[in-house]
Amino acid sequence: MTKSLNKSWLFLLVTLLLLVLAACSNTTTTEESEPEKTTETGNTEEGTSEESASGGISGDLEIQYFVGGYGDAWWKEVIADFKAAYPDVNVIEHAGPNINTEMNTRWISNDPPDVVYIDGAGSSETQMIADGQLLDISDWAKGLTLEDGTPLLDSFISPAEELDGGKIYSLPLVFDTWGIWYDSAWFDAQGWEIPTDFDTWLASMKQIKEEAGIAPFNTTGQYAQYFQRGVLNPAFAAAGGEQLLNDLADGVVEAWEREEVLAVMKKVEAIVDAGLVDSGFAAYNHTQSQMNLLLHQNAYIPVGFWLPNEMKNDTPADFVYGFVPTPMNDPGKSMALIPDIRTIAIAKEADNPEAAKAFLEFIFTEEYAQKFAESTGAIMNMKNVDLSANNRVPDFLKGINDMINEPGQIEIHNRNTPEGDREKEIAVEITNEIKIQIVEILLGQIDAEEFVNRMTNKAKELRGM
Structure with missing residues (x-):
């Protein structure tokens, strides 16, 4: 009787255990093996959502x-x-x-x-x-x-x-783009006009020199490409258009011999001869020349659009950035921008x-x-x-x-990339030579004619002439 009862309880426990295991097994199988809902094309709903969101x-x-x-x-x-x-x-x-x-x-x-x-x-x-x-x-x-x-x-x-x-x-x-920067608030307070061409720019710098007792123009001599891109390139484009700009940069000899080039360099010479260039420019890096502008030690510098963002931590609260396309153009002619x-x-x-x-x-x-x-x-x-x-x-x-x-x-005049390895090499050499001669003319050590002669000779050398 006792043995029979024990066997009955044992059988009951085993049966219950099997039922529990079966239930667990069915639950797991249902969750893992339930087929994903599909669209008519056979894609899963999850896949369709990702496809539409991110392609x-x-x-x-x-x-x-x-x-x-x-x-x-x-x-x-x-x-x-x-x-x-x-x-x-x-x-x-x-x-x-x-x-x-x-x-x-x-x-x-x-x-x-x-x-x-x-x-x-x-x-x-x-x-x-x-x-x-x-x-x-x-x-x-x-x-x-x-x-x-x-x-x-x-x-x-x-x-x-x-x-x-x-x-x-x-x-x-x-x-x-490169252009000329100034403190708009300072100019308004002093009653100084914003230049629109070379004649008004030269007159503005002479007025500022007299009234503020400073050299109004500054640039970085350590990185002379600032003057090249910010002053010379727009000046060449304004004088002779996009073709002249590119021919000069590519070292085309005939371009350097054109009268428009000498006329541009004569304008640079006029700025130097009037004592309008900061005498310490040759030693300045770009940051120092920019600080000089913020401190009103100068009134104009050539820089790109990044200037306010780059100098935001040093900009005085009352300084208002002003920008004008470089006014090297003749009166009545459009100002030029070189992207x-x-x-x-x-x-x-x-x-x-x-x-x-x-x-x-x-x-x-x-x-x-x-x-x-x-x-x-x-x-x-x-x-x-x-x-x-x-x-x-x-x-x-x-x-x-x-x-x-x-x-x-x-x-707007675009500077185009020269095609061909040799043409690219010549363009690099011309740029390097321009930077050297920029410092020379801004220091007053050469005049406009000598600048043009040196660049023409360099172009001839590179062209094997």
């Missing part, structure tokens, strides 16, 4: 960008927004003031990042193209449109450069070119053009972006943006 773009995306006078606030914001729009993309940032040098080994070893913003020391788009490091994006770029359907390539202030028979290797992201474009490109050996293309397409919008102006004090290279109602954009930038988008006020 199937995923994986690591490496972006290299230089951090200089424009800062990195815009990059941080646009990358954060891109991550939100493309949640399956893992963005890896390589950034900083020395990033071009730090990433050089990656490029040499054919293991570059996917996207590169080409700016700052140690970067050269011309060299990268010559070395075959950038992806030909011609066909893809020609198919891009803005939100209103306008082709992106038709929406640039300065066009995307086409090389090698129409190939496009980069998109022009930043429209910077100083910063481009963005995709590496030819990019591991994730599709994500890279998605990123480039993502940033060229009215929204990010507005934010770029807010964050950097410079202009994104897009036409018809109305900055007038944006209270976060400085007045000087609104003014120059209006001038750029209003035909007839100024003339």
Whole structure:
């Protein structure tokens, strides 16, 4: 009787245990093996959601960008927004003031990042193209449109450069330009007029010298390209147009022999002879010359759009940045602007070119053009972006943006990249020689004729004449 009862209890316990195990087993199987709901095309609902949100773009995306006078606030914001729009993309940032040098080994070893913003020391788009490091994006770029359907390539202030028979290797992201900066508040207080041509500029500098007791013009002698890009290039373009500008930069002998060139250098000589150039300029780096402007030790300097952002921590509270296209033009003639474009490109050996293309397409919008102006004090290279109602954009930038988008006020002349290895070498040598002679003429050690003679002889030497 006892044995029979024990067996009954044992049987009951085993049966209950089996039922519990079976129930657990059924629950697990149901959760793990329940088929995913599908659409009519066979895609899962989860997959459809990801596809619509990010277009199937995923994986690591490496972006290299230089951090200089424009800062990195815009990059941080646009990358954060891109991550939100493309949640399956893992963005890896390589950034900083020395990033071009730090990433050089990656490029040499054919293991570059996917996207590169080409700016700052140690970067050269011309060299990268010559070395075959950038992806030909011609066909893809020609198919891009803005939100209103306008082709992106038709929406640039300065066009995307086409090389090698129409190939496009980069998109022009930043429209910077060199011009003359001054303290607008100081000028208003003193009653000084803003120059519109060379005659009024020369008269303005003479008046400032007399009334303020300072040398009104300053530049950096350590980086003489500031004077080349900020004064000479717009002067040459205003005098002879885009063709003369490019021929001079490319070392065409006949260009250096033209009378317009001597006329421009005579204007420089007039500034020097009137004692209007800061006597210490040759020893100044760019930061020192910019500080001198902020401290009213000088009244005019040639710099690019990055100046206010670069010097924001040193700018006096009552200083108001003013900008005018370099007034080296003759009276009655248009002032000239030479775009100083910063481009963005995709590496030819990019591991994730599709994500890279998605990123480039993502940033060229009215929204990010507005934010770029807010964050950097410079202009994104897009036409018809109305900055007038944006209270976060400085007045000087609104003014120059209006001038750029209003035909007839100024003339924009593009500096083109020379094609062919030898032509590129000549352009580099000509630039190096110009920088040497700029210091010489601003010191008063040579006159306009000697400057032109030396440059003409250098062009002949490089051309084997």
